[in-house]
Amino acid sequence: MTSQITLIMRATTLVVCLLLQTAHVFAAPAAYYIWKSKTSDAQLCAQTSPGEFWDKATGPYKDPHCEKPALVNEPAPPVIILVPVPIIKVH
Template sequence: MVFSCLLFGASALAAPAPWYLWRSKLDGQVFCAQTPPGVGWQRVGGPYRDARCENTGVPGK
């Protein structure tokens, strides 16, 4: 019981994941995401604090 409370408490303090700008290797489309979209995409910018990839920096800092 104590362990589960400590585990939950630690996860509540975790910062959100940063956002990155990704470009398609196929057609050059660009979009913002927190996780890699797949092998056909290349990370071209980041980290960003927001989902529009406008504010640079790591969230929570």
């Protein structure tokens, strides 16, 4: 009985580990924004604030030139995950 429980625990651990390894599939790059200087008329395109003297002007954008607008809440492409399930023989 103990060997069956151990086998089930190992199979469950394997499945959980495989699922955790696929988490990066859902990651997306950070959006770009146009930042406007509080002290001059300067503007720049960056993913994060260049400092305390900058305000977010427009965005989000997909590219580092702030030319292609990004869709807000853009749906992620569908992902099919195939997980091998071990066959457990119970006597």
